[in-house]
Amino acid sequence: MTSGGQAGTSGERAIQLGPWGVVALVGVPVAVVTATSDIMEMRRAGMHTPWVEPALWELTSLLAIVALAPFIGWAMRRWPPQPERLAQFALIQLAMTIPFSLAHVLAIWVTREAAYWAAGARYGFFDDGVGLTLLYEWRKDVLTYAVIAAVYWGFQRQERARTPPPAASQQRIEIREGASAVFLAPGDVLTVEAAGNYVEFHTSTRTHLVRGTLAAWEGTLAGLDFARVHRSRLVNRARIAVIKPTASGDLEITLDNGRVIAGSRRYREALEAPQ
The missing domain is CATH 2.40.50.1020 (LytTr DNA-binding domain)
Structure with a gap:
């Protein structure tokens, strides 16, 4: 219970997720839609892949991305966008997508291979070749990085706007x-x-x-x-x-x-x- 005067403040704090919370919250329905889309497409193609496999793919990817989101927040604080240096900002952030994607790929490879091994099956994540697989994942991770970077940038702008400057x-x-x-x-x-x-x-x-x-x-x-x-x-x-x-x-x-x-x-x- 809270007093009437404090209810508004407490309520506002209760729904403040922060950038990491927003990434996690939005990521769940995205993962669900992607997994169900995979299942429907495979059914159309006559493939009878158990639904648990697409669910596993999206869950492992979501967990890895949520875990890596603070890295993107750090990169946005370390190299924030500035009007006179937008090209430099874009190049640096593009470079940061490489370690982000490598960490994402490593995480999903380990977790998926372990899950398939535990079920007595084989996943074969790199069957198409390491280079091609990394490139395939990186092109998707660039978009993921950009969306998460935009979320952190928005929160960082709000934070700066709310923080009063100290007296001169x-x-x-x-x-x-x-x-x-x-x-x-x-x-x-x-x-x-x-x-x-x-x-x-x-x-x-x-x-x-x-x-x-x-x-x-x-x-x-x-x-x-x-x-x-x-x-x-x-x-x-x-x-x-x-x-x-x-x-x-x-x-x-x-x-x-x-x-x-x-x-x-x-x-x-x-x-x-x-x-």
Whole structure:
């Protein structure tokens, strides 16, 4: 029993499955439909395969996919889609389908062979050849991966939208200079710029050189009002005084300390988007 004031909250929590739960819940009817479709097609073809075999095929596949779903969620967190790097995102996620498919194939091969062996029968999963079987399964697993990735991406977007940013006065940017940890207030940083294998944090008083990539720091600074204005530069939008278009269509950005930096036209929309 719960009090009237808590019933709504408790009810909402009771039906929140999370991405893994959604994958499992949706996977059950999909497996049932696929198994029954297999049975009907085999009956049409005059094959009298016991119904338990298609049921076994789909059950083992479903269990393997549900078990591997968190791997896809991890990959989506590690390499999330970003508007200016969609091609890179697509290539990385496509590459991730390979270990996903190999793990899926290994799991269903072991479980199905074991089940057939226990029943005194032979399955012959790789009778058509290992390469052809792997390719056959991979083309299906790519679609499965894409659907599950979309589920995790949707939940991750909701999670980011629900998470309130900490108060600006409580936020600090931790950077490493050698063995020392340096903490910067976000408002003190003017720009963050790529410098080979390093990244430069420019403040009004000095420049901090930190090992890393601009792409990684862009993700770390997400939510702190930093925007990419060039392939090699992020700018603190709170420190921008003037944005002026140039004759070529690019941008001339004047910061509040008088420094002028160049911005690329391809990042203008992200720069001017509301936070």
